[in-house]
Amino acid sequence: MASSTTLSSCSEIPMDKETREEIVASDKKRKSSGEKLFITDDEEASSSHSQILNSPTGKKSSPMREDSVPEEDRGGDTSDGSALSCVKKCDDEEKVTEEDERLNLELTRAFDDISVATTGSEEDKLWNGNNISNLEKSENDDVLHRTMENVLGSGGSLNTSMISEEEGLDGGINAIWKGQKRHVFILSESGKPIFSRHGNEEKLVTLFGVMQALVSFVQDSGDSIRSIRMGGTIVVFFLKAPLILVCVSNLGESVAQIQTQLMYVYNQIVSVLTLKQLLQIFEKRRNYDLRRLLSGSERLLYNLCNLVESDPSFILGAVRCLPLATSVRDTISTTISQTLSKLKQDVVFAILLANNQLVSLVRMKKCFMHPMDLHIIINFIDASESFKTAEIWSPLCLPRFDATGFVHAHVSYLSDECQACLVLLTVNRDSFHALSEAKHRIVERLKRHNCLEAIIASMNNNWPTMSFVNVPEVRHFLYKNRSIAQFMAPALEAPYINGSSSLPDLNSTTGNENSFQNLSISSISSSSTCAGGTGAPHYLPPDLSEELQRLYSKYYRIHSRLHDRSRPVSLIYWVDDTENWLGWLTSTFELYVTFEPLVKKSAAINAINKLRKWVKKEEDRIFIMNSPTF
Amino acid sequence: MANRAAPGSATNQQQQQQQPAATRSNNGAPQNKVCQFKLVLLGESAVGKSSLVLRFVKGQFHEYQESTIGAAFLTQTVMLDDITVKFEIWDTAGQERYHSLAPMYYRGAQAAIVVYDITNQETFARAKTWVKELQRQASPNIVIALAGNKSDLAAKRMVDHDEAYAYADENGLLFMETSAKTAMNVTDIFLAIAKKLPKGEQTSAQGTAQGRRITDADQAPRSTPNCCK
Ligand SMILES: Nc1nc2c(ncn2[C@@H]2O[C@H](COP(=O)(O)OP(=O)(O)O)[C@@H](O)[C@H]2O)c(=O)[nH]1
Numbered sequence A: 001m002a003s004s005t006t007l008s009s010c011s012e013i014p015m016d017k018e019t020r021e022e023i024v025a026s027d028k029k030r031k032s033s034g035e036k037l038f039i040t041d042d043e044e045a046s047s048s049h050s051q052i053l054n055s056p057t058g059k060k061s062s063p064m065r066e067d068s069v070p071e072e073d074r075g076g077d078t079s080d081g082s083a084l085s086c087v088k089k090c091d092d093e094e095k096v097t098e099e100d101e102r103l104n105l106e107l108t109r110a111f112d113d114i115s116v117a118t119t120g121s122e123e124d125k126l127w128n129g130n131n132i133s134n135l136e137k138s139e140n141d142d143v144l145h146r147t148m149e150n151v152l153g154s155g156g157s158l159n160t161s162m163i164s165e166e167e168g169l170d171g172g173i174n175a176i177w178k179g180q181k182r183h184v185f186i187l188s189e190s191g192k193p194i195f196s197r198h199g200n201e202e203k204l205v206t207l208f209g210v211m212q213a214l215v216s217f218v219q220d221s222g223d224s225i226r227s228i229r230m231g232g233t234i235v236v237f238f239l240k241a242p243l244i245l246v247c248v249s250n251l252g253e254s255v256a257q258i259q260t261q262l263m264y265v266y267n268q269i270v271s272v273l274t275l276k277q278l279l280q281i282f283e284k285r286r287n288y289d290l291r292r293l294l295s296g297s298e299r300l301l302y303n304l305c306n307l308v309e310s311d312p313s314f315i316l317g318a319v320r321c322l323p324l325a326t327s328v329r330d331t332i333s334t335t336i337s338q339t340l341s342k343l344k345q346d347v348v349f350a351i352l353l354a355n356n357q358l359v360s361l362v363r364m365k366k367c368f369m370h371p372m373d374l375h376i377i378i379n380f381i382d383a384s385e386s387f388k389t390a391e392i393w394s395p396l397c398l399p400r401f402d403a404t405g406f407v408h409a410h411v412s413y414l415s416d417e418c419q420a421c422l423v424l425l426t427v428n429r430d431s432f433h434a435l436s437e438a439k440h441r442i443v444e445r446l447k448r449h450n451c452l453e454a455i456i457a458s459m460n461n462n463w464p465t466m467s468f469v470n471v472p473e474v475r476h477f478l479y480k481n482r483s484i485a486q487f488m489a490p491a492l493e494a495p496y497i498n499g500s501s502s503l504p505d506l507n508s509t510t511g512n513e514n515s516f517q518n519l520s521i522s523s524i525s526s527s528s529t530c531a532g533g534t535g536a537p538h539y540l541p542p543d544l545s546e547e548l549q550r551l552y553s554k555y556y557r558i559h560s561r562l563h564d565r566s567r568p569v570s571l572i573y574w575v576d577d578t579e580n581w582l583g584w585l586t587s588t589f590e591l592y593v594t595f596e597p598l599v600k601k602s603a604a605i606n607a608i609n610k611l612r613k614w615v616k617k618e619e620d621r622i623f624i625m626n627s628p629t630f
Numbered sequence B: 001m002a003n004r005a006a007p008g009s010a011t012n013q014q015q016q017q018q019q020p021a022a023t024r025s026n027n028g029a030p031q032n033k034v035c036q037f038k039l040v041l042l043g044e045s046a047v048g049k050s051s052l053v054l055r056f057v058k059g060q061f062h063e064y065q066e067s068t069i070g071a072a073f074l075t076q077t078v079m080l081d082d083i084t085v086k087f088e089i090w091d092t093a094g095q096e097r098y099h100s101l102a103p104m105y106y107r108g109a110q111a112a113i114v115v116y117d118i119t120n121q122e123t124f125a126r127a128k129t130w131v132k133e134l135q136r137q138a139s140p141n142i143v144i145a146l147a148g149n150k151s152d153l154a155a156k157r158m159v160d161h162d163e164a165y166a167y168a169d170e171n172g173l174l175f176m177e178t179s180a181k182t183a184m185n186v187t188d189i190f191l192a193i194a195k196k197l198p199k200g201e202q203t204s205a206q207g208t209a210q211g212r213r214i215t216d217a218d219q220a221p222r223s224t225p226n227c228c229k
């Protein structure tokens, strides 16, 4: 047992895998009603992600084409109110210190309460896995059992998971397939295979049949299936007519988190087809093979599945920004906005991305970019190495902005040297040449103001390292500014990164011409070879080091606990053999911290205060605090 | 035989485009003549459209070429005797779901390459329907080339060379079998198109402009179809 901290109760808690947590200070002040949560177990609540970069002017206006926004999205607008007050910068020094004091007090009190909160049965009550899914387990065990019998005629025990143990179910299942930590399946309501993240969905027909049968079996009894837990494996269903999405995971995420991930996958399909087309197709033909329409876009789904697993942005519902001096970023945004506003080409958003991080976002007045849509765009770019060799003009549906129609995306990299990608989105399908010229003007001007160099420098910098942040007790952290839906993380260092492996999200190499051939991804363009397991790069799960996987899993776990609305808690401290962990949720930020083991309580409090001060000091560099409009 | 201009990035070439406009009124030196043409590639997905363009523009070939999403725009310049021919190339995605967008790309195009895969009979049938569509809907003077790609895979050939040749002949199409992989006939087919395109002053510029909808792209001065000096 590594921990000999002053938190006396911690050292008594057995550290088995089944989670022993020190849950601190269940915050009575936190209103579970008004609070906006990011990860929720239904789409309604998760639509309350804050809009990225709300207008700092405080004008609350309905989004463009409001009538076309799906019903459940309406709730999202209410987050504007809370967001606005937070975006306003505190010029008033007194207010800052006051707020600081209050948070500090909260933190100290919380730590003092630790022994109370974690003793005996109280702790069990606070933390016994996931109440909801436990409940479901008992219900669904029965269903699963009987359905398995019906469908497979196996009558085997439930410990025989339908996924990993069904020997010879058919040819699609082999040892490698079984060894995957995470599967994602998409099928139509009638059971037609659409996508399998691993293996050839064509060969998994029986399995898809089982999943469809399970769903409809539960539906027949007027209920709907959400999850099945089998030992360390959880099967999560996300029913979104006309599709059924299923995730089988061993990674320890919560049901709600997996459902959020599946919603991203669903949104990706909507983004390719529009919701309108998706619904129409299945209305006309229940048995339609959707792979025909998705062919050519499979890589977007594969890449998204990888990103969702390897990049905390998705579970946090936030984006990372490329660190830049405010003056540089302002110049970039102003250049983009001035060049485009003269055009009258109905550009709704202009987005500059580098290494999957946001450099600048300029928007049309009254239009708001939802973090989920931005993630769809990030995935679109991240999945497409070929965009580096041409200008792209493609229809793209942003499900949160307008699920019924396409916007047209002009996508191009700034230059061979500066591998930042400019995405111009317009509602006008004839704007290509105008936007192409505008892009070249933008690049010229950015060159003149030395902005390209600044972007390149920041892309190569991997700033900040933990040693730069200079809080020695802290190994790593995630800080999310809730009001602007942005987060930051320091550069990954040992032990979370093995020297050679390059990580897709946080450490991607840039502008490396030589690696192009290797990175270039197979085209799976005919549906017969779709998901055929050709060994193309995107079939492989992301190359996370085991340590990093462990780090993220822990963060996700803490995140899940902090966002469990049924048992509100604002602060979690967790002692482990290898590290100590803290999760802290306030109305303005979310903080996840990995401490050195053996850190003392007072040192932990100090460290967090230092961390917060550092973030405050660097806020203008690591976040985008306002977004100009055209 | 004409020389291919040094391959450059689309960015560089884009900037060069602005130059001719300045010298447009100057009717002098013939070696300065620059012609600009819009060319579109059509055909079933996976026949090698993107690979042909990548070979022509960048001199590269990727065994794992990403499937095209939407359409990709590239430019390449070739020298034809004393004339600089600049291609504005639209590489389209062949998928069913993009079909309704195709007119956006072939509208106003002076040239088209319809591509099929010689190892796949279906793609040849699909190529024929593309040709029909172009003959019906595109500019009347459009120069169409038929490319039987993947000629390096002759062992798996399913489309007879002579059959394709005869079809092309009947329909007044240029025809070549190409290989993006070995580079065989790739530059040649673009050059053959360049040769066939009218490089005179007014004639075809007016002709092609007829009977198609005016778009922003067409109105933009630098996109004025055809030649300038
Ligand atoms: N052997 C061979 N393969 C080719 C050739 N051209 C393209 N390919 C391959 O065919 C696949 C599809 O090519 P792509 O250019 O994406 O086709 P597109 O969908 O028409 O753009 C890719 O894997 C290419 O590597 C060729 O000339 N010979």
Ligand SMILES: [Mg+2]
Pocket (backbone or CB within 6 Å): B046, B049, B050, B051, B066, B067, B068, B091, B092, B093, B094
């Ligand atoms: Mg292509």
